Amino acid sequence: MPLSEGAIKCPIFQTSTFVFRTAEEGKAHFELAYGLRDPNPGEEMGLIYSRLNNPDLEVLEERLTLWDGAEACASFDSGMSAISTTLFEFLRPGDVLLHSNPLYGGTMHLISGILTQFGIEALGFNAEMEENDLVALIERSGKKDRLAMIFLETPGNPTNCLTDLTAMRRIADLFSTPEKRIIVAVDNTYLGPVFQHPLQFGADLVLYSATKYIGGHSDVIAGACLGSAALIHRVKTLRTFLGTMAGPWTAWLLLRSLETLKLRMEQQTENAWVIARYLAQHPKVERVHYLGLLDESDGRRYEIYKRQCLSPGAMVAFEVKGGEKEAFVFLNHLHIPKLAVSLGSTESLAQHPATMTHAGIPPQERASMGITPNLVRLSIGIENVEDLIWDIGQALDAVEEVNAHAAPRPALIMDLL
Numbered sequence: 012m013p014l015s016e017g018a019i020k021c022p023i024f025q026t027s028t029f030v031f032r033t034a035e036e037g038k039a040h041f042e043l044a045y046g047l048r049d050p051n052p053g054e055e056m057g058l059i060y061s062r063l064n065n066p067d068l069e070v071l072e073e074r075l076t077l078w079d080g081a082e083a084c085a086s087f088d089s090g091m092s093a094i095s096t097t098l099f100e101f102l103r104p105g106d107v108l109l110h111s112n113p114l115y116g117g118t119m120h121l122i123s124g125i126l127t128q129f130g131i132e133a134l135g136f137n138a139e140m141e142e143n144d145l146v147a148l149i150e151r152s153g154k155k156d157r158l159a160m161i162f163l164e165t166p167g168n169p170t171n172c173l174t175d176l177t178a179m180r181r182i183a184d185l186f187s188t189p190e191k192r193i194i195v196a197v198d199n200t201y202l203g204p205v206f207q208h209p210l211q212f213g214a215d216l217v218l219y220s221a222t223k224y225i226g227g228h229s230d231v232i233a234g235a236c237l238g239s240a241a242l243i244h245r246v247k248t249l250r251t252f253l254g255t256m257a258g259p260w261t262a263w264l265l266l267r268s269l270e271t272l273k274l275r276m277e278q279q280t281e282n283a284w285v286i287a288r289y290l291a292q293h294p295k296v297e298r299v300h301y302l303g304l305l306d307e308s309d310g311r312r313y314e315i316y317k318r319q320c321l322s323p324g325a326m327v328a329f330e331v332k333g334g335e336k337e338a339f340v341f342l343n344h345l346h347i348p349k350l351a352v353s354l355g356s357t358e359s360l361a362q363h364p365a366t367m368t369h370a371g372i373p374p375q376e377r378a379s380m381g382i383t384p385n386l387v388r389l390s391i392g393i394e395n396v397e398d399l400i401w402d403i404g405q406a407l408d409a410v411e412e413v414n415a416h417a418a419p420r421p422a423l424i425m426d427l428l
């Protein structure tokens with residue numbers, strides 16, 4: 012980068028505006044920014060003002076495209092600003108947004124509490140619904156002609172439920188017309204960008220809370236949207252006018268995080284595997300929700316997992332025997348995983364979905380999503396896995412036996428590694 016005096020790392024361009032060398036250059040930059048003419052061969056849009064573009068953002072966006080094999084990327088100052096800017100760009104009053112359930116709480120509120128105020132209707136479906144049933148649901152709704160976007164989150168938070176992306180593309184195509192292509196957008200925060208690439212399965216847009224794995228250190232809030240150059244051009248245009256772009260310091264932090272992204276996600280996954288297997292054989296655990304534990308007996312879910320996920324990732328949910336009381340005893344006795352929401356960071360985190368991240372969902376709906384009072388969600392970090400197992404073991408020891416029978420001792424760590 013000639014601008015940076017040979018620095019091995021991209022400097023932070025903490026500047027709001029950029030100097031034009033001549034008035035003619037300034038004119039040329041604005042011609043491209045406003046799309047007043049096509050670029051000459053080799054001509055790129057020059058730097059104008061940091062709400063439109065900034066070197067740190069551009070370097071970050073180019074690097075992020077590599078993981079998903081996307082043509083272009085727009086970076087944002089939060090996952091929610093990436094999601095809200097994208098939804099506002101592609102939805103208009105009267106449109107219907109079809110979405111999987113459950114969704115991230117902020118996204119759900121945006122859809123049902125805010126988009127509805129702009130005349131955009133939502134139609135939700137259970138994330139694991141069969142393709143034929145979903146087609147029937149759309150037909151029956153009487154809204155198929157207004158369908159504009161399918162918004163998905165897979166694996167679903169917190170239970171790791173899976174949605175078949177290829178089937179969702181088929182459904183989008185089924186209801187698209189030559190004039191209107193129904194856009195498939197996937198929030199890939201849980202497994203991406205390393206372990207799942209939705210664009211390969213027919214998605215048009217991939218969204219991230221870069222606060223999670225991409226940032227990876229619980230020290231920055233950021234987001235991203237990726238897809239074709241044409242769609243991202245639209246997203247970036249609205250981003251310019253909403254002002255939801257990432258700042259240079261945020262982009263710089265993410266550039267640093269990207270260098271260890273794969274190492275972190277691989278180590279986190281390795282730890283999660285060991286912990287999931289430990290939990291699965293623990294007498295005080297009723298059920299473990301972890302993609303790595305799926306096998307042929309799980310049928311369609313296993314088939315989707317094998318086809319579209321490259322790894323089970325590092326999010327583990329499990330049900331403690333008992334109810335909320337037992338789950339709270341477990342959480343209150345943890346020392347190493349911290350009791351906090353968010354996920355994907357180097358440190359392990361634990362939380363209680365029914366009363367925390369998913370507290371806003373009506374109890375009956377929550378139960379139908381498998382978010383039970385005894386469910387605990389763990390985001391596994393990069394700590395020494397033996398320390399984590401020790402800590403989880405002692406916190407489970409603190410949970411009172413729900414049925415009075417003496418439990419066999421859990422396996423030793425040596426058997427699990």
Ligand SMILES: *Cc1c(COP(=O)(O)O)cnc(C)c1O
Pocket residue numbers: 089090091092115117118164168198200201219220221222223232233234
């Ligand atoms: C955290 C999260 C978001 C929101 O991202 P922010 O960076 O907090 O704005 C969206 N989707 C998923 C799946 C998330 O986990």
